[in-house]
Amino acid sequence: MRGIADAGDAIWTVALVWTAVQVTTPALAGLIVAAGAVPRALALLFGGVLADRLDARKIMVLFNIVRTIVLVAIAIWCTLTAPSALVLLLAALAFGLCDAFYEPAASTISRQMVSKSDLPAYGAAMQTSSRLGGMVGSAAGGVVVAQVGLSGSASLDALAFALVVAFIAIWLRPRFMLPRAAREPVLRGIAAGFRHLHDVPPTRTLVIALASLNLAAAPAMGIGIALRATAEGWGAEAVGVFGAFAGIGAALGAVIVLRWRPRREAYAGFWAFSTQGIAIVVVGLGPFWLVLIGGVAIGAGAGFGSVLLGATFAGTTDPSYLGRMGSIIKVGDDSLRPLTMALFGALASATVLWVPFVIYGAAITALIVVLLGNRELRTLSLRDPDPE
Secondary structure (H helix, E strand, O other), X not given: OHHHHHHHHHHXXXXXXXXXXXXXXXXXXXXXXXXXXXXXXXXXXXXXXXXXXXXXXHHHHHHHHHHHHHHHHHHHHHXXXXXXXXXXXXXHHHHHHHHHHHHHHHOOHHHHHOOHHHHHHHHHHHHHHHHHHXXXXXXXHHHHHHHHHHHHHHHHHHHHHHHHHHHHHHHOOOOOOOXXXXXXXXXXXXXXXXXXXXXXXXXXXXXXXXXXXXXXXXXXXXXXXXXXXXXXXXXXXXXXXXXXXXXXXXXXXXXXXXXXXXXXXXHHHHHHHHHHHHHXXXXXHOOHHXXXXXXXXXXXXXXXXXXXXXXXXXXXXXXXXXXXXXXXXXXXXXXXXXXXXXXXXXXXXXXXXXXXXXXXXHHHHHHHHHHHOOXXXXXXXXXXXXXX
16 A cells, blocks of 8 residues: 555656646746645644554544545646646645644554564565555656646546555554553643653664755755756756666665564664765766666665664654654754755855765765764664563
8 A cells, every 4th residue: 555655646746746837937836846845844743743642543544535635626626727826836735734744643553563573574565665656656647647637647646545545444453552642732742752852862863863864865866966967968867767776776675674684773774874975976976877876876775774774763762752753853854855955056056066976975974973883773673672
């Protein structure tokens, strides 16, 4: 089901971007595409409190139903009349708000489905499914919107979410119930989450790491590869090929965890991310064939490392704070990533193109060195007896 949901999401994202570019100005199209991040950022912490307090499965069902209704409404509207910038903006805002409540709840499900020692294998299977679904959806998205327009894309995504709702409501049955947080005012619950972050050093370090590990690779793989393709005359196709190679690398990295997992998951996860430093530099300096190898290396490191670190986070965080810690990670990533993207572009404009790649590669390497120097993180293991 994870693959189906992500395939539908990818189809919808391609359709939204393409339609926005067709019906309005480039500046307004950019605003529409980014609009979902605003309600998401504002509501994520509230979503984390609800995920720790209520039944996460019911929250997931509710907000997937809302997503389905939004998509059906868009499909009907765009069948009756031409898509408008206002409709696209409202749709992006609605999806951002749904994400803010759905994602913290979904981040707690792995801990409810399998034992702590099986979290890496579960995460690897989910990530592999997600990567493959996203790749298929992205490839199909352009064809779907070209043939049947936004209404057809919205209908297909609505069908995907309807299937997910049915699966969660009928077949998804958590095996391990998590302790629920006390009922208290929402703002007090948010404050309690930050106090917990302050009081538990291993959790705090994991949260900070997970919120920052993608901040170097994302600009290099986003704006960086587009700038290189333009400067070298590789064409827009090169950007898509690079993304596909990175996706294949990520899927392979996740599959490796299914076949082999280290004793100290966090330690191995950080080592996997350490490969991104030189790979980012390669993407900024190498010929196209070497850039593709760099993309595979970045994807594989992220695929292997994020599975292990995500499993460690889910398995070692106090279960009654899991939703709030997950929401803090997402808020940090959402807040910092646009800044690192903008800084990458500014450095590329002010210097020469290879400079930001070298700086960002050195930055992720320095971060990993610091994290690997933390003894508590080096010794974390999901194979240790559960204190509960």
